[in-house]
Amino acid sequence: MAEIWSPTRQTISDAALLDRVAAMTYAGQPPGAQELTAMLGDLSRQILSDPGSRRLPQYVALAYWLRPAALTRLVDRLAPAGETGILRVPRGVALHLPPANVDTIFVYSWAMSVLAGNANVVRLGTSLAPDTQWLVAAVSRIVADHGQSDRQLFCHYDHGGSTDLALARGVDLRLVWGGDMKVETASRVPIRPDGLSIGFPDRTSLAIVASGPYRAATDATRDALAHDLYNDIYWFNQMGCGSPRLLVWLGDPGSLAEDLYGRLDGVIRKRGYTVDTGVALGKRGLANDLLAEGLVDSYRHRSNALDICRALDAAAVLERRHGGGFLCDWVASGVEDVAALVSRKVQTLTQFGLSAAEIAALARSISGRGGYRIVPTGQALQFDPTWDGIDLFEHMTRKIVIR
Numbered sequence: 001m002a003e004i005w006s007p008t009r010q011t012i013s014d015a016a017l018l019d020r021v022a023a024m025t026y027a028g029q030p031p032g033a034q035e036l037t038a039m040l041g042d043l044s045r046q047i048l049s050d051p052g053s054r055r056l057p058q059y060v061a062l063a064y065w066l067r068p069a070a071l072t073r074l075v076d077r078l079a080p081a082g083e084t085g086i087l088r089v090p091r092g093v094a095l096h097l098p099p100a101n102v103d104t105i106f107v108y109s110w111a112m113s114v115l116a117g118n119a120n121v122v123r124l125g126t127s128l129a130p131d132t133q134w135l136v137a138a139v140s141r142i143v144a145d146h147g148q149s150d151r152q153l154f155c156h157y158d159h160g161g162s163t164d165l166a167l168a169r170g171v172d173l174r175l176v177w178g179g180d181m182k183v184e185t186a187s188r189v190p191i192r193p194d195g196l197s198i199g200f201p202d203r204t205s206l207a208i209v210a211s212g213p214y215r216a217a218t219d220a221t222r223d224a225l226a227h228d229l230y231n232d233i234y235w236f237n238q239m240g241c242g243s244p245r246l247l248v249w250l251g252d253p254g255s256l257a258e259d260l261y262g263r264l265d266g267v268i269r270k271r272g273y274t275v276d277t278g279v280a281l282g283k284r285g286l287a288n289d290l291l292a293e294g295l296v297d298s299y300r301h302r303s304n305a306l307d308i309c310r311a312l313d314a315a316a317v318l319e320r321r322h323g324g325g326f327l328c329d330w331v332a333s334g335v336e337d338v339a340a341l342v343s344r345k346v347q348t349l350t351q352f353g354l355s356a357a358e359i360a361a362l363a364r365s366i367s368g369r370g371g372y373r374i375v376p377t378g379q380a381l382q383f384d385p386t387w388d389g390i391d392l393f394e395h396m397t398r399k400i401v402i403r
Helices: 014-022 034-049 057-065 068-078 105-115 130-145 162-169 180-187 211-216 219-238 256-271 277-292 314-318 335-339 356-365 392-396
Strands: 002-005 009-012 086-090 093-097 119-123 152-156 173-177 196-200 204-210 244-250 296-303 306-311 326-332 346-352 373-376 397-401
Touching: 002 014, 002 130, 014 152, 014 162, 034 057, 034 068, 034 105, 034 130, 057 105, 057 219, 068 105, 093 105, 105 119, 105 130, 105 173, 105 392, 130 152, 173 180, 180 196, 204 211, 204 219, 204 335, 211 244, 211 256, 219 244, 219 256, 219 346, 244 314, 244 335, 256 296, 256 306, 277 296, 277 306, 277 326, 306 314, 314 326, 326 335, 335 356, 346 356, 356 373, 392 397
Parallel strands: 093 119, 093 173, 119 152, 173 196, 204 244, 204 346, 244 326, 306 326, 346 373
Antiparallel strands: 002 009, 002 152, 086 397, 296 306
16 A cells, blocks of 8 residues: 555555556646746745744745745756757656655755656655654645646655556656665666666765864854854754765864854754754764774763764764764865865865865865865755756756757
8 A cells, every 4th residue: 555645644555656657647847837936936935934844944944945036046047048949848757765864855856856847756754753744744735736736746655566666667757865775775676768867875074164264253253153064064963965074174273173162062052952862872982983993082072962073084984974963073284185085975065264266176176086065154955956966957857859
């Protein structure tokens, strides 16, 4: 049996699910159609009008991204009118397999594909957090209100069985968001021969803070940086692929490091962020392991929500994944040292205080190594239509050549 949200959660047979997906063939709409931006705009207003969702900054960020004016500008930029001899059309039916740890990704992935004009199938998990349940219900209601339920399906079905195989064979595009194992497992299930499957596997990220500019910064600027770091690290409990796990000081910070971490600790307390006891104990265990292995030379437990280690081997600690506010820092002399840390696993590099020339040099030096985004601190988790180096809109549409 399968489950669907349309707009309420209900159980249907696997055969009925497959029939609904089969009926989506040729159900696309022109990319950027006004009725599509209107639907997403209503979802934006629904999120912003709900007191519960407004307390979640990641939901507020999603709502602002979904504003009709912002989406119209996005479509105009991604698919400018007047492409000579080219008609841009939807790719077809898109299947989205979102991650469990970042609940807004399913909306971003789906919304981008909606803008591309595709019919969409989104596979959700069975155990949804209360906030995620609210978000799924809100999306499903808006879809139904706009008469789009025959084109937009939110569902759950078992992996690995005949339903999984049959559904995958009927889609034109599959987007797999999650870890390496999930991408590899999903890739063993073929989609239609002329389809396209895109995987977004495990990534890790780092933050760069230039010591000189931080030393010269006012208290207000330093406080703003601490707030930005909080957003980058603690949204999604540091489990987002863009959440920094290593903070690189460009130049010896001296006492500046404690100044920044004290300000960050203050933001954590003000926001009321807490971690489970098991997560707090796990972080202490990891810190002791890193000390024993000689990968760090010091450990500072500031609170259950903030643990700091000074790294000796920055590349090695960057690979050790843990959430809930576990941060290693490391001192580099220049951006060339930072580039040496970047592998294909590294996604986002946030920066504070780098000059335009330093950013350009960093971008050139990581070319061919890894790294997909260099953004200001505070923007680590902002969704971008180019993700992990892939132009989503370009891949979610196809082009008919007219001569």
